Amino acid sequence: MTNDSKIPVVINGVAGKMGREVVKAIASSEDILLVGAVDRNLSVLGQDAGELAGCGPLEVPVLNDLQSVLVLATQSKIQGVMVDFTHPDGVYENVRSAIAYGVRPVVGTTGLSATQIADLGEFAEKASTGALIIPNFSIGMVLLQQAALQAAQYFDHVEIIELHHNQKADAPSGTAIKTAEMLSNLGKKYNPPLVEAKETFAGARGATLGDQIPIHSIRLPGLIAHQEVIFGAAGQIYTLRHDTSDRSCYMPGVLLAIRQVINLKSLVYGLENIL
Structure with a gap:
């Protein structure tokens, strides 16, 4: 060629x-x-x-x-x-x-x-x-997001944790925001409150997209790019996780x-x- x-x-x-x-x-x-x-x-x-x-x-x-x-x-x-x-x-x-x-x-x-x-x-x-x-070019992350959409049909409680190296300038990550947007676009309500919550320290419960899905950002040396989507229901936890070991x-x-x-x-x- x-x-x-x-x-x-x-x-x-x-x-x-x-x-x-x-x-x-x-x-x-x-x-x-x-x-x-x-x-x-x-x-x-x-x-x-x-x-x-x-x-x-x-x-x-x-x-x-x-x-x-x-x-x-x-x-x-x-x-x-x-x-x-x-x-x-x-x-x-x-x-x-x-x-x-x-x-x-x-x-x-x-x-x-x-x-x-x-x-x-x-x-x-x-x-x-x-x-x-493209918030994330990993095929594995696309598969995680698709699995999250499937799980959201059966779970009403979900939170996202994203972990990146400490040279990443923005938080939450674009991938976490995209994942939360995809879940929100399903049109259902997540994390219905059971108690009147109070944060002793502002931000302790993470940032939220549309006051529904908390996103927690971690920045540490030694990390590359990682994300967990954690679903919860009575008696069970369902965790989806993607880890990057090499760019x-x-x-x-x-x-x-x-x-x-x-x-x-x-x-x-x-x-x-x-x-």
Whole structure:
């Protein structure tokens, strides 16, 4: 396969742990080509993205100007893609910039608000540009969420615990929010109160989505990404748990998203919607 027939991809946040994994995944793929690499970390500017990721030189230098690099993804007959693993503070503008350039964003950065996602959806729709916002690229997490939807038919009490490394900037995690949204969208009421509860310390019972499903966030070194959905009923507890031991588990989902987003004309939220 020639380079002209491969999907051109720009990685934003290439020096991060997820960014480096994406470089390695793309380098080993046959139909995707890394054409640009962006990061705000000044210590890596000018370095070869492949050498930075540990997979050998790719002749793609790390730059810090996203818009100039996005242009590189528009110089092929195949629609270009931007993969974003950056920071909640900048992801909204990153996605808007990509759409404005006609580059399809695949977003793994969490922290976007519901209002921001809706706004980006309107922008993508007007531009007829595909976009994917994926809180979690793990196939195992998609299966956990589907199992939670099944369990919710039989349990009225549920809480979510999400555990991440202590360098994660946002809480709750996008995956936990997505899971709670999926359960809430079933239209049933959860956790009917049995007593008048009082928190001695604010937040002791976690954050809640729609005053129904508590989400508890833990941030510790040694963790990567983990989630439990715990259902309770008289005499029984049903726990669904997903554990990440290596970030390579996300790469099949990332590559799938890159291949799928070039066929979309609007924004899609959630990996389950492209499987």
